[in-house]
Amino acid sequence: MKQSRPETWVAGHLALLLIAVDPAGLGGLHLRARACPVRDAFLNSAPDALLPMVRIAPTLDDDAVFGGTDIAESLRHGRLVRKQGLISRAGTLLLTMAERLRPGRAARLSQHLDTAESGPMILLDEGIDDEAAPRVLTERLAFMIDLDGVRAFELSELALSPEDVADARAHLDRVTIPDAAIAALTVAAARLGIGSMRAPVLALAAARANAALHRRNTVTEEDLNLAVELVFAHRATQLPEDAGPPSPDTEPPDTEPDTETEPEGKDQSFDIPDELLVDAVRAVLPDGALFALSDAAKSRAPAQGTGAGRRRRSNRRGRPLPAKPGKPGSDARLDLFATLRAAAPWQQMRRAAQPDRTGLILKSSDFRVKVYEERSDRLIIFVVDASGSAAVTRLAEAKGAVETVLADAYASRDHVALIAFRGDGAEALLPPTRSLVQAKRALGALPGGGGTPLAAGLRAAADMARRAQGQGMSPALALLTDGRANIGLTAPGREAAQADAERYAALIAAMRLPALVLDTNRRPKDDLSALAGIMGATYLPLPRADAQAISRSVHDALRK
Amino acid sequence: MKHAFPFSAIVGQSEMKSAMILTAIDPGIGGVLVFGDRGTGKSTAVRALAALLPPVSVVRGSATNAAALDDVPDWDRGAGDEIVDVPTPVIDLPLGATEDRVVGALDIERAITHGEKAFEPGLLARANRGYLYIDEVNLLEDHIVDLLLDVAASGENVIEREGLSIRHDARFVLVGSGNPEEGELRPQLLDRFGLSVEVRSPQDVEERIDVIRRRAAYDVNPEAFLQKWRGEDLNIRNSILAARAALPNIETKDAALRDCAELCLALGSDGLRGELTLLRAARAQAAYEGAPSITRTHIRSVAAMALSHRLRRDPLDEAGSSARVSRLMADILV
Structure with missing residues (x-):
């Protein structure tokens, strides 16, 4: 952020303070930071009104989070023992490792957030690059603070007594919202390319909470400026064209030089041009950060869209397998028959040991839980050679193949990604997705030409495959090329390039990725089939590759 | 419990609103699919519609919202013997819900603590005669989708598992919402939804301002806001009731x-x-x-x-x- 680091720190505190004033209206805070002393210091400085903080780790089972039956206790006491979920505790919900939240859990949490009785939430998001907390939650939280880069020595104490927050809470009902403020916020959101209608609602709540904090009876321009900085800046997907590109240090290129002080005088007594608010956002956004944000938003969606198939051996869904010993909970279902069967042989012995007990005597070691087999989603990564003269046609056919695969992928639940390599590097043109809409947009304009950095392409594919495996998908590669590697990763020259490519081919073989090499040369090349051998891939000469042929051979080779 | 946002106060989105009204008039149309961006008021509209509809008469405590005493299944121990009016049920089906929670299963607590074979009804039972709302329906597990399709088509939930053999009514209007950017829906499921609408966040600035204005008014003083729109909500309700009567x-x-x-x-x-x-x-x-x-x-x-x-x-x-x-x-x- 252009905002200096101490300012991020202050903005973060302000966000916490505003949440303390209006927890229901603001939802909470999405905190991006690795686990570090700065993050701890930040959380420790939260106002008392937000305490206690209830930590919820993604590994906790649903019963612990949302409440349920305590089977072991029920059994011991011979009556029903319920346990209350963590979310019904008073205080702030602290969701650790929020980037690992399963979509189902996130959906239930967001439903909880929509109810009036929910406390505020703080998502601790340690995601790197395109990993992020589920959108369904972050969308409902007013603020996002990224502590990355804040140094420990820059930290400062912000003193505010608990009474201040309490007073502000009491004052909140008295704050009125001028109609012009609503209009200004809405227009500003629209101009910043924020489609969701939740954003202006949250910004309005933030402005109101800030007014209450300053004991104002009405929302002023200052409140609105703060609200857009905290709520809109990280949501913006565009800056209005008329203002030109964002410039970090110069005045916003605007007709009014004194934008900060006087609003334009229209006939209304209270009037905030939305331009001012857009400028406020522009001021906190650095160069290029915006596009990084919108790109992240794009790739974030499919990352969490892995509705099914996270684990291959699931204990909740899928086809049933034999039961195994374990502890029943909401994440593991008790197999009653298997449990009874396990307990039966011991009954005489146990009864002898405990003559005062009647009926069946179960011990926790008897428990058997159900195991299901779940098919994991497949991800087909197209790695396409975009170099040389034939690049344009090859890319176009690859694009067609991607769309064909997607169009009939419903039943088989395939995800598709596309990496193109040319010149001196590889680029993921289409992040893993199942969405035809998204694929079409991402593949609208494909660049072509230049050298053949085969190694870079394979490396990008291996990286993507590893990430996909981390999300429980089964990746497979389809390489489309006609040439030899001529651009390496480290040393120049054809030999080095070929050696690099072979190294990555070996790595892919070691990852045991199903792979397919489609040779689009008019006459098949030996070194490509050799490379396929190293990769452990199926080699297929396909001189006249068209979309149908590609998708058919991918289908045949990879789906067995 | 906070009251739902009034249906008539939802700005624009006329296609979505009219699709919902049509299924309220004739549930046989078979569900609505709402596809669109986040924050366009999809869930607001579903909850608003349920609040707008007239209450349904059910047997008190009935797990399947049975309309008459004869309809109460014999496994339902909670059902009383009087008829009461309750709001139209809207049941949320969260992503990641297990099959047990959806269709119902053997009541393990009872089985273990009392040694009885009892049935614990699931979400499908509770949605009977009301709405089953699935947010992000395109991300739902495949086998849950299959199961829903089957029940939605037959209007009956059949449980054959863990030694239970039970069937009960499950007639509901399926309302699904989702964002097409995050994945598509299988054509088989698409086809089962009677109506499908696409929603976009309003493109017109005045309309957007109106949305926020009403939302702010509702947040600041819900009672006054509900009061203000009650008349119009009643008009829609009466039109729906009149249309139901006229339908045959x-x-x-x-x-x-x-x-x-x-x-x-x-x-x-x-x-x-x-x-x-x-x-x-x-x-x-x-x-x-x-x-x-x-x-x-x-x-x-x-x-x-x-x-x-x-x-x-x-x-x-x-x-x-x-x-x-x-x-x-x-x-x-x-």
Whole structure:
């Protein structure tokens, strides 16, 4: 952020303070930071009104989070023992490792957030690059603070007594919202390319909470400026064209030089041009950060869209397998028959040991839980050679193949990604997705030409495959090329390039990725089939590759 | 419990609202699919509609919202013996819900603590005679989807597991919402939804301001806001009730049948479901407008939502399916 680091720190505190004033209206805070002393210091400085903080780790089972039956206790006491979920505790919900939240859990949490009785939430998001907390939650939280880069020595104490927050809470009902403020916020959101209608609602709540904090009876321009900085800046997907590109240090290129002080005088007594608010956002956004944000938003969606198939051996869904010993909970279902069967042989012995007990005597070691087999989603990564003269046609056919695969992928639940390599590097043109809409947009304009950095392409594919495996998908590669590697990763020259490519081919073989090499040369090349051998891939000469042929051979080779 | 946002106060989104009203008039239309961006008021509309509908009479405590004492299944121990009015049930089906929670399962607590074989009803039982709302339906597990399809088609939930053999009524209006950017829906599931609408966040600035203005007014003082819109909500409720009563008497002329058939043939939509839904929706629309019979105007106004999701997807056609429907409609219904 252009905002200096101490300012991020202050903005973060302000966000916490505003949440303390209006927890229901603001939802909470999405905190991006690795686990570090700065993050701890930040959380420790939260106002008392937000305490206690209830930590919820993604590994906790649903019963612990949302409440349920305590089977072991029920059994011991011979009556029903319920346990209350963590979310019904008073205080702030602290969701650790929020980037690992399963979509189902996130959906239930967001439903909880929509109810009036929910406390505020703080998502601790340690995601790197395109990993992020589920959108369904972050969308409902007013603020996002990224502590990355804040140094420990820059930290400062912000003193505010608990009474201040309490007073502000009491004052909140008295704050009125001028109609012009609503209009200004809405227009500003629209101009910043924020489609969701939740954003202006949250910004309005933030402005109101800030007014209450300053004991104002009405929302002023200052409140609105703060609200857009905290709520809109990280949501913006565009800056209005008329203002030109964002410039970090110069005045916003605007007709009014004194934008900060006087609003334009229209006939209304209270009037905030939305331009001012857009400028406020522009001021906190650095160069290029915006596009990084919108790109992240794009790739974030499919990352969490892995509705099914996270684990291959699931204990909740899928086809049933034999039961195994374990502890029943909401994440593991008790197999009653298997449990009874396990307990039966011991009954005489146990009864002898405990003559005062009647009926069946179960011990926790008897428990058997159900195991299901779940098919994991497949991800087909197209790695396409975009170099040389034939690049344009090859890319176009690859694009067609991607769309064909997607169009009939419903039943088989395939995800598709596309990496193109040319010149001196590889680029993921289409992040893993199942969405035809998204694929079409991402593949609208494909660049072509230049050298053949085969190694870079394979490396990008291996990286993507590893990430996909981390999300429980089964990746497979389809390489489309006609040439030899001529651009390496480290040393120049054809030999080095070929050696690099072979190294990555070996790595892919070691990852045991199903792979397919489609040779689009008019006459098949030996070194490509050799490379396929190293990769452990199926080699297929396909001189006249068209979309149908590609998708058919991918289908045949990879789906067995 | 906070009151739902009033249905009539939802700005714009007329297609979504009218689709929901049509299924409220005739639940047989079979569910609504709402696809669109986040924060466009999809969930608000579903909850608002349920709050707007007249209460349903159920046996007190009944797990399946049984209408009469005779309908109470014998496994239902919680059911009392009097009839009470309750709000129309809207049940959320969260992503990641297990099969047990959806269809119901053996009540393990009872089995262990009392040694009884009892049935614990699931979400499908609770949604009976109401709405089953699935947010992000396109991310739902495949086997849950299959299960829902089966129940939604038969109106009956059959449980054959863990030594239980139980069946109970499960007639509900399926409302699904989702964001197409995050994944598509299988055509088999698409087809089971009667109507489908696409929502966008309003593009008009004035409209957007109106949305936020009303939302702010509602947040600041819900009671006053509800009071203000109660009259209009009542109007819609009365129109729905009147339309329900009028529905059996709406005349369907041969010309209307022919129009529906021709439209579906020209679009090449799979199966007869498209025609039947189109006809039902048009009839509900006629009833809502107080017309004595179905006219082309009615067919025209519901055709896009009844048919656009049944077309075979053409990956190369850039224009959306609704555009194709309206294009053809202009040719056929001249």
